[in-house]
Amino acid sequence: MKRKSKTVTTYTAVVEKDEKSGYWAYVPALPGCYTQGETLDAIYKNLQEATVLYLAALKDDKKPVPHSHFLSTVQVQVPV
Numbered sequence: 001m002k003r004k005s006k007t008v009t010t011y012t013a014v015v016e017k018d019e020k021s022g023y024w025a026y027v028p029a030l031p032g033c034y035t036q037g038e039t040l041d042a043i044y045k046n047l048q049e050a051t052v053l054y055l056a057a058l059k060d061d062k063k064p065v066p067h068s069h070f071l072s073t074v075q076v077q078v079p080v
Helices: 040-060
Strands: 014-017 023-026 034-037
Touching (some): 014 040, 023 040, 034 040
16 A cells, blocks of 8 residues: 655744743744744744644645745844
8 A cells, every 4th residue: 555655844933032931933934823832842842733733724725835945044243
């Protein structure tokens, strides 16, 4: 019996520390795909779930699945 192979796509997420507590994160290639969590472990788990649900909603709506075009991260130094 032939197995269907699943394609795996990697998306880049931005994770930031919340000013009050916990973390929040979003996936730039998927507008509106964001989540939050109290710990880094929680935010990584929540990012996985949020991304899967976001992509499932796109497929249900018969919309194209965007691909990540991540290039790099850059730190910018400015005087304050």
